[in-house]
Amino acid sequence: MRPRPVLRAALASVLALVALSGCSADDEADLRYAGDYSSHPPLAVVGYPSMGTLGITQQVVWHIADGKAGELTSLADPDQDKAAAEKTADNWIAAFRKGAGGKVTAEFYDEGSYRQTVVLYLHGTSQIKEIHIRPMSVDGKGVWRVIMAEPDPGEATAVAPWVPKTPGELGSKTAR
Known part of the structure; x- marks a missing residue:
């Protein structure tokens, strides 16, 4: 493009x-x-992201699509186990790279000032990926980071039962 x-x-x-x-x-x-x-193709959005949650979600999708594990890992919560974050990045790229390179809709659930659940719909492959992001302070700056704790490939590709099959079904409110 x-x-x-x-x-x-x-x-x-x-x-x-x-x-x-x-x-x-x-x-x-x-x-x-x-x-x-x-x-990269534009990210379609459902729900109510903040500038920070939208920005980091775009970067997650782009780094998966480009196969950039190091850049993806750099978006992880720094309080997490680094080896688990690196393995999670590898899993996400292996499982979702093809779909992340095409049309993607990101649905932002619930209020996003302190954390946000985001469901990625990868239209070309019909895959769904749930991620969790939260704000934190890194080097004295407020930033958003991704929870990357899925070192098992099965866990990385599992879809939670509450996640709808298509964007917008729940009105961007989690049904847990």
Whole structure:
């Protein structure tokens, strides 16, 4: 998929500004996000994400689609076991890479100020993946991180009984 002219112009402007002003770590992250955004299919959304929950969910889908286990693992809750997060990233990529590269709908459940359940519907493969994200402080900054504690491939691909088969069936309210 080729970037749209408006996105290309915006990205070129950002790159020029960064080149003229120097590049901080935040600028580099913004550039990576802009590049990822313009090179992936748009994520369809159901429910009520915050800017933070939407941003990290997009990154999860993009890193799965691109097979970037290291980048996916970097989104994990830092309080988790690192080996389990790495194995979970490998499992998610092995199971969902093909579907994550196509049309994806993310349904955001419940209120998202302190944690959020997100169900990913991978339309091309008819797969469903539930993820959990929560806010935390990392290096003094408020960020969202993903719970990645599914080192068993069966657990990584299991669909909870409450998860609907199609987006919107529960009105973005968990039925647990």
